[in-house]
Amino acid sequence: MxxxxxxxxxxxxxxxxxxxxxxxxxxxxxxxxDLGWSKLTMGDxxxxxxxxxxxxxxxxxxxxxxxxxxxxxxxxxxxLPDLGSLAADVEAVVLQFAALLExxxxxxxxxxxxxxxxxxxxxxxxxxxxxxxxxxxLVLRGRERARDRGELPAEPDAAMAARTAxxxxxxxxxxxxxxxxxxxxxxxxxxARRFTxxxxxxxxxxxxxxxxxxxxxxxxxx
Amino acid sequence: MxxxxxxxxxxxxxxxxxxxxxxxxxxxxxxxxDLGWSKLTMGDxxxxxxxxxxxxxxxxxxxxxxxxxxxxxxxxxxxLPDLGSLAADVEAVVLQFAALLExxxxxxxxxxxxxxxxxxxxxxxxxxxxxxxxxxxLVLRGRERARDRGELPAEPDAAMAARTAxxxxxxxxxxxxxxxxxxxxxxxxxxARRFTxxxxxxxxxxxxxxxxxxxxxxxxxx
DNA sequence: TCCTTACGCTACGACCCGTAGCGTAACTGT
DNA sequence: ACAGTTACGCTACGGGTCGTAGCGTAAGGA
Numbered sequence: 001m002x003x004x005x006x007x008x009x010x011x012x013x014x015x016x017x018x019x020x021x022x023x024x025x026x027x028x029x030x031x032x033x034d035l036g037w038s039k040l041t042m043g044d045x046x047x048x049x050x051x052x053x054x055x056x057x058x059x060x061x062x063x064x065x066x067x068x069x070x071x072x073x074x075x076x077x078x079x080l081p082d083l084g085s086l087a088a089d090v091e092a093v094v095l096q097f098a099a100l101l102e103x104x105x106x107x108x109x110x111x112x113x114x115x116x117x118x119x120x121x122x123x124x125x126x127x128x129x130x131x132x133x134x135x136x137x138l139v140l141r142g143r144e145r146a147r148d149r150g151e152l153p154a155e156p157d158a159a160m161a162a163r164t165a166x167x168x169x170x171x172x173x174x175x176x177x178x179x180x181x182x183x184x185x186x187x188x189x190x191x192a193r194r195f196t197x198x199x200x201x202x203x204x205x206x207x208x209x210x211x212x213x214x215x216x217x218x219x220x221x222x
Numbered sequence: 223m224x225x226x227x228x229x230x231x232x233x234x235x236x237x238x239x240x241x242x243x244x245x246x247x248x249x250x251x252x253x254x255x256d257l258g259w260s261k262l263t264m265g266d267x268x269x270x271x272x273x274x275x276x277x278x279x280x281x282x283x284x285x286x287x288x289x290x291x292x293x294x295x296x297x298x299x300x301x302l303p304d305l306g307s308l309a310a311d312v313e314a315v316v317l318q319f320a321a322l323l324e325x326x327x328x329x330x331x332x333x334x335x336x337x338x339x340x341x342x343x344x345x346x347x348x349x350x351x352x353x354x355x356x357x358x359x360l361v362l363r364g365r366e367r368a369r370d371r372g373e374l375p376a377e378p379d380a381a382m383a384a385r386t387a388x389x390x391x392x393x394x395x396x397x398x399x400x401x402x403x404x405x406x407x408x409x410x411x412x413x414a415r416r417f418t419x420x421x422x423x424x425x426x427x428x429x430x431x432x433x434x435x436x437x438x439x440x441x442x443x444x
Numbered sequence: 445t446c447c448t449t450a451c452g453c454t455a456c457g458a459c460c461c462g463t464a465g466c467g468t469a470a471c472t473g474t
Numbered sequence: 475a476c477a478g479t480t481a482c483g484c485t486a487c488g489g490g491t492c493g494t495a496g497c498g499t500a501a502g503g504a
Contacts, residue, residue: 013449014501036341115333119258170401178396202424235480236470
């Protein structure tokens, strides 16, 4: 339901074709794969979907909104598995997220819409609601599950817990995105394992020592 | 010296105007501020720079390359301060980087060119050489300095040290970018401090315990 | 049956792209 | 001083996309 009018219970007149919605979003993803973000045009999407160009503009304000909706459903695939330990769960979700970023549809368009959103608050909200919020739930569920397992201490201060969750979210999502799209190097099992070790070690150690000095320990490698 | 021909020692004929280069790059930044990435056009940049549009195309292949060069010089401002401790240094550089991302020129264009680079290897290399590499140096210098201070153990395995540096780089840059541009929330002193604590705690603890299990400790908050 | 809304289609002005062609300007070598 | 070479400004152009208007038709609801 990507259409703009928030909710109108029963409207008279001809209803919008749900099949057209599906065809358009599918055509958008296909066009992203073939042409990439910059060469994707509204006319091309309309032609692929077997729909008039005007129909697109009746539902979406432009390319940005259309692509966000087309890509957002892919994030529904993300799930937090229950593999018995927090480390295994984090590692798995990192690999899932990386696999999603490897898909040409997302690879070419995610950063583009984020870039556009820096000058468009409505678009920013749309991205937050339909993409970012879905990812953040995984972090909250992961923390919840780890607390039930006894792997992380219960956080008495709710506000502080929320800020920590935000921090962890930006670290995980940011690191994976940066590795995959900016550094353009593979997020493989080895990288995911090393990253997870770094993150969880940091969470545990920082929880034990909230001071603000650097710690020094001898030892091996990360 | 953004022009494509790598190096031709002594060329005959009229030399390219260095003043025009400077004016064009300056005009590009100004146009980014006023119009943003998507509405920036080559014609507008040429007009602002007081230069013919054809001159732009004689030096840059297109918008992508031009903007990368125009923004790259801003990254020269980044420096790793020497504040006495690794934590303070990291915190400061995080804030510097965040301030850079707050500038409208970078905010609107960095992710856009990264997005374009997913389908253009030459652009990817250009970004890596003129932007990413400059940031990565800060990580290497930071580690070097921390080792001299005794804050981090010397890493005997050079290959492993390089991989750790890459990991740390993606974590720092990725987290800051994600916080600033995707979550669109401020990277303030508090956030930088909490992030730094998490990172450095993780580095120290993970170095001491390279195993692959999650660690559980009691304690307060990050 | 009337009313309302969605759809397909065509056409349109506006804008931007990237290039070709030309005459002129600037610098190099002999 | 002169020819050779390259850069520059300017104009003009075909090709493409944008986003919208207008029209007739299709598909539901009262």
